Amino acid sequence: MTSSARPDVDVVLPCLNEAEALPWVLDRIPPGWRALVVDNGSTDGSADIARELGATVVHEPRRGFGAACHAGLMAAAAGIVCFCDCDASLDPALLIPFVREVQGGESELVLGRRRPQGRGAWPTHARAGNLALSLLLRRRTGLHLHDLGPLRAARREALLALGLTDRRSGYPLQMVVRAADAGWHITEHDVPYRPRTGGSKVTGTWRGTWQAVQDMSRVLAEAPEASAAPAVSGTQAQARGGIGR
Ligand SMILES: Nc1nc2c(ncn2[C@@H]2O[C@H](COP(=O)(O)OP(=O)(O)OP(=O)(O)O)[C@@H](O)[C@H]2O)c(=O)[nH]1
Numbered sequence: 001m002t003s004s005a006r007p008d009v010d011v012v013l014p015c016l017n018e019a020e021a022l023p024w025v026l027d028r029i030p031p032g033w034r035a036l037v038v039d040n041g042s043t044d045g046s047a048d049i050a051r052e053l054g055a056t057v058v059h060e061p062r063r064g065f066g067a068a069c070h071a072g073l074m075a076a077a078a079g080i081v082c083f084c085d086c087d088a089s090l091d092p093a094l095l096i097p098f099v100r101e102v103q104g105g106e107s108e109l110v111l112g113r114r115r116p117q118g119r120g121a122w123p124t125h126a127r128a129g130n131l132a133l134s135l136l137l138r139r140r141t142g143l144h145l146h147d148l149g150p151l152r153a154a155r156r157e158a159l160l161a162l163g164l165t166d167r168r169s170g171y172p173l174q175m176v177v178r179a180a181d182a183g184w185h186i187t188e189h190d191v192p193y194r195p196r197t198g199g200s201k202v203t204g205t206w207r208g209t210w211q212a213v214q215d216m217s218r219v220l221a222e223a224p225e226a227s228a229a230p231a232v233s234g235t236q237a238q239a240r241g242g243i244g245r
């Protein structure tokens with residue numbers, strides 16, 4: 001991991017009390033890439049640990065997964081920005097081929113389709129919610145995705161141009177919906193999904209899941225932006241795969 005002024009790639013790591021997971025995650029940031037740990041009011045010393053481990057720490061006072069992700073995107077400077085959860089459920093090194101695909105122009109948004117490894121990686125209710133969401137996304141955009149997972153890569157300026165407004169659980173979905181509306185080529189690849197380190201905050205709780213469903217329903221109800229390109233056709237958005245948070 002580096003903290004150079006102009007990294008090749010910035011990896012945004014939303015972080016709310018992930019002290020236990022941070023060493024594992026930061027150890028796997030590819031060389032030459034910068035880890036941007038967006039601390040969302042952690043009380044377990046996450047920010048200090050991240051800094052000691054060489055990450056750049058961004059502070060976002062507003063709670064919410066989307067608030068953290070967006071603060072990271074605003075703080076990024078690299079041409080390509082990646083997103084990865086900071087709970088050790090996903091290995092940031094899996095992003096290397098994603099970045100190559102974006103750099104090579106084969107895709108404009110690459111998503112990781114989570115494939116659970118072992119028990120407890122992905123509760124049944126979360127998987128069911130994910131499946132329902134993938135069908136709704138398909139109806140809304142024509143995209144055949146299986147997941148809306150948090151592991152992703154895209155060009156920074158293009159992401160900024162999407163003008164994302166959700167600051168909670170709907171952020172990853174809004175990114176995909178708006179990218180699809182803008183005619184981006186979106187791809188999806190399988191990635192191993194490990195049981196998280198530390199206590200569950202969203203998917204592992206009914207309250208968190210309910211909140212996520214509300215946020216995502218709101219995003220799906222949004223009309224396509226007037227400025228966006230027509231909705232994607234099968235060839236424009238050949239997402240090989242579907243849904244997540
Ligand atoms: N929920 C939540 N997560 C945040 C926030 N800010 C940062 N995060 C981080 O966002 C990432 C995803 O949140 P998780 O709690 O792992 O959500 P999840 O994967 O849907 O569910 P669990 O892993 O079961 O908790 C983690 O790295 C969190 O630390 C926030 O305000 N709320």
Ligand SMILES: [Mg+2]
Pocket residue numbers: 085087089196
């Ligand atoms: Mg998680």
